[in-house]
Amino acid sequence: xxxxxxxxxxxxxxxxxxxxxxxxxxxxxxxxxxxxxxxxxxxxxxxxxxxxxxxxxxxxxxxxxxxxxxxxxxxxxxxxxxxxxxxxxxxxxxxxxxxxxxxxxxxxxxxxxx
Numbered sequence: 001x002x003x004x005x006x007x008x009x010x011x012x013x014x015x016x017x018x019x020x021x022x023x024x025x026x027x028x029x030x031x032x033x034x035x036x037x038x039x040x041x042x043x044x045x046x047x048x049x050x051x052x053x054x055x056x057x058x059x060x061x062x063x064x065x066x067x068x069x070x071x072x073x074x075x076x077x078x079x080x081x082x083x084x085x086x087x088x089x090x091x092x093x094x095x096x097x098x099x100x101x102x103x104x105x106x107x108x109x110x111x112x113x114x
Contacts, residue, residue: 051112054093055086066107073098087113 052065054077062074069077073096080096081087090111094101104111 051110053112053114055081055113065110066103068103068106069099089113 050065052061054062057065059071059074059078062077063069063071066074076096076098077093087093090108090113091101091104093099093104093111
């Protein structure tokens with residue numbers, strides 16, 4: 001291989017790297033736009049007014065749906081139902097540590113047992 005061929009090869013490699021960098025930047029901005037759209041269109045935020053079955057829902061759904069219930073309390077709800085079986089009455093939720101009667105009352109209209 002002569003010097004001219006080596007130089008041409010290096011130039012082509014640099015051009016390829018530059019093109020790949022441009023493609024990565026373009027894709028990154030498109031991915032960011034898609035992620036932003038997904039956050040806005042997240043169906044979990046639309047569930048806030050929908051009933052939630054506390055005997056079946058995931059911690060994430062419970063936290064997103066129930067007012068005054070974050071992930072920590074939602075996990076406690078799941079732990080309680082796993083330890084004691086499914087909730088038979090809405091008021092039983094008040095027995096979960098961190099979930100008082102006031103929280104149950106705030107959410108009574110969206111809590112379902114079946």
